[in-house]
Amino acid sequence: MSSKPISVLITGANRGLGLEMVKQMVETQRPLSVLFACCRDPDGPRAEALQALAKTHKDTIKVVRMDTADPSSVKQSAQQVGSLLGDKGFNLIINNAAILVHSNVANSTPEDMTNHFNTNVIGPMSLIQEFLPYLRTAAKQSEMPGMSCRKAAVVNVSSTLGSIQHTPESYEHFMAVPYRVTKAALNMLIACAAVELQKDQILCSLIHPGWVRTDMGGANALLDAPESVQGMLQVINSMTEKHNGTLQDYQGQSIPW
Numbered sequence: 001m002s003s004k005p006i007s008v009l010i011t012g013a014n015r016g017l018g019l020e021m022v023k024q025m026v027e028t029q030r031p032l033s034v035l036f037a038c039c040r041d042p043d044g045p046r047a048e049a050l051q052a053l054a055k056t057h058k059d060t061i062k063v064v065r066m067d068t069a070d071p072s073s074v075k076q077s078a079q080q081v082g083s084l085l086g087d088k089g090f091n092l093i094i095n096n097a098a099i100l101v102h103s104n105v106a107n108s109t110p111e112d113m114t115n116h117f118n119t120n121v122i123g124p125m126s127l128i129q130e131f132l133p134y135l136r137t138a139a140k141q142s143e144m145p146g147m148s149c150r151k152a153a154v155v156n157v158s159s160t161l162g163s164i165q166h167t168p169e170s171y172e173h174f175m176a177v178p179y180r181v182t183k184a185a186l187n188m189l190i191a192c193a194a195v196e197l198q199k200d201q202i203l204c205s206l207i208h209p210g211w212v213r214t215d216m217g218g219a220n221a222l223l224d225a226p227e228s229v230q231g232m233l234q235v236i237n238s239m240t241e242k243h244n245g246t247l248q249d250y251q252g253q254s255i256p257w
């Protein structure tokens with residue numbers, strides 16, 4: 001594995017799995033040149049834990065304001081990140097931010113569906129679009145053969161709830177229709193991006209974190225965030241061109257669409 005320092009950007013980095021990823025990345029990913037930890041309200045109470053972590057690792061963690069549901073906010077963040085990068089590229093984006101509202105087909109509103117699309121699908125799409133020049137630069141600057149997350153990659157946090165094949169067995173227990181629909185759409189977005197960006201040697205992949213005790217996963221979930229993130233980072237670190245356009249879980253098991 002190359003020892004060239006890598007640069008990473010994580011969305012929804014102020015709580016839940018995003019915050020745990022920031023924690024574990026600064027502790028274990030070596031060498032790490034910069035970690036852009038994005039959240040929509042860096043000065044608010046929900047970002048206090050992230051700000052405290054950033055203070056401890058002030059040479060590595062840069063907290064960036066980004067509302068992933070707002071394409072103009074994503075654009076502004078990309079400009080800010082670009083000015084910090086100079087002529088250097090940028091290796092890895094982790095599209096982690098997402099929302100989930102519990103509703104079934106009968107009571108989901110158009111507004112619920114629109115909000116989920118804005119955050120869970122248009123957000124990751126805007127990030128790919130705005131950060132593509134930096135990913136391309138990183139891929140060109142890299143001397144590593146093939147594809148990897150140390151070269152240039154977009155890893156997207158998806159869910160088994162987006163799997164159409166799994167729906168008959170899981171729907172009665174967990175409806176969340178707009179969430180399911182938008183995670184399935186995210187899977188397709190990334191399957192398309194994986195084909196489109198292959199020529200640039202940019203790896204595009206999806207990962208399911210398991211069912212995790214966070215605000216979204218709830219208290220009855222099966223895993224704690226540290227275990228899930230440890231697994232996801234191992235999977236992310238071992239991704240190659242074989243994983244371009246695929247969906248795996250935090251243990252590296254492949255998940256049917």
Ligand code: NDP
Pocket residue numbers: 011012013014015016017018039040041046066067068069070095096097098099119157158159160208209210211212213214215216217218221
């Ligand atoms: P949480 O609800 O705990 O955290 C969600 C994060 O996303 C928060 O940081 C939140 O920020 C951020 N976010 C939401 N909307 C926006 C936005 N418009 N702009 C910027 N940030 C935003 O969720 P988890 O940590 O559990 O989930 C992380 C990822 O894992 C998601 O993609 C989720 O779908 C996926 N996942 C989670 C599972 C679980 O069991 N927990 C299972 C399967 C998948 P803010 O504080 O500002 O709201």
